Amino acid sequence: MISGLGWLNRVNSFREMEMIKNIFLLSTLVCFTVFSSYSRAHSGERFIDNGDGTVTDTRTNLMWAASDNMGDISWHNAKIYCENPPIAGYRYSDWRMPTIEELRTLYDKNRERYEADCGLRVRIHPKFRLSCAWVWSSEHKAISAYAFSFRKGYQYSTLMMDSKHFRALPVRDLK
Numbered sequence: 001m002i003s004g005l006g007w008l009n010r011v012n013s014f015r016e017m018e019m020i021k022n023i024f025l026l027s028t029l030v031c032f033t034v035f036s037s038y039s040r041a042h043s044g045e046r047f048i049d050n051g052d053g054t055v056t057d058t059r060t061n062l063m064w065a066a067s068d069n070m071g072d073i074s075w076h077n078a079k080i081y082c083e084n085p086p087i088a089g090y091r092y093s094d095w096r097m098p099t100i101e102e103l104r105t106l107y108d109k110n111r112e113r114y115e116a117d118c119g120l121r122v123r124i125h126p127k128f129r130l131s132c133a134w135v136w137s138s139e140h141k142a143i144s145a146y147a148f149s150f151r152k153g154y155q156y157s158t159l160m161m162d163s164k165h166f167r168a169l170p171v172r173d174l175k
Contacts, residue, residue, distance in 0.1 A: 047127045053087035055127045060105050061174045063092075067129040068167035070117070075145040075160035078136040078168035085170040097138035098171040100155045103148035113151075118165055122150040132165045 048056045055066050069081050082097040106124050113121035118132035133151035140146070144157045147166060158166075 047125050049127050056174065057105070060102065062102060063172050063174055064098075064106070064128065065095075065170040066127065068131055068135065068169045070131045070167075072132075072163040073136070073166055073168050074163045075136050075140065075166075077163075078166070079138070081168040082170040087170070092172055095170045095172050097136065098169060100137040100139055100146050100148055102171060103135055103137055103169070104153075104155070107148070107150055107153045109153055120151050120165065123153065124150050128169075130167060130169070132167050134166045135169045136166055 046057060046059050048058065049066065050056055050063070053066050055064050056062075057064065065085050065087050069078070069085075073081065079097050083095055085095050106128065108123050108125060111123045111125065113123050114126075116122050116130050116132050120133040122130050122133050124130055130150055134147045134149055137146045137148060137155070140160060141157075143160055145160045146155050146157050148155050
């Protein structure tokens with residue numbers, strides 16, 4: 001017959017072993033997740049789909065919305081949209097409108113064009129989905145603002161009130 005105290009010591013030992021095993025498994029999972037993210041970012045993969053409607057650009061250290069606002073939009077409304085995008089990135093409060101130079105980093109002249117929803121063909125990494133060719137930038141003067149063409153890869157100035165074929169693509173800096 002096992003004494004009560006010996007049995008209790010075995011139970012405590014078993015519980016401790018289970019707890020140590022669970023901590024080890026959890027630590028292994030956390031390390032694997034961190035290493036996996038690190039290796040993707042450092043294996044030459046520039047754009048990482050975060051699985052929440054955002055894409056991280058490891059070269060520029062920017063997080064982008066994976067798609068634009070999906071409809072015609074004026075510059076003023078694009079600015080509002082970019083500051084409060086309806087994506088999983090709600091947990092961030094520092095979304096903003098991109099600069100022309102930031103937009104230019106997404107254009108890939110060597111990439112095959114795809115047809116956007118508006119019928120125009122655009123060149124951008126396939127992890128992004130543009131519904132039309134022109135994306136507003138934050139740069140503006142008086143009643144005009146700059147937009148970037150993902151159709152031809154250049155910037156130009158137009159009236160802020162123009163909206164046909166213009167889109168908003170939110171971005172934020174990674175800290």
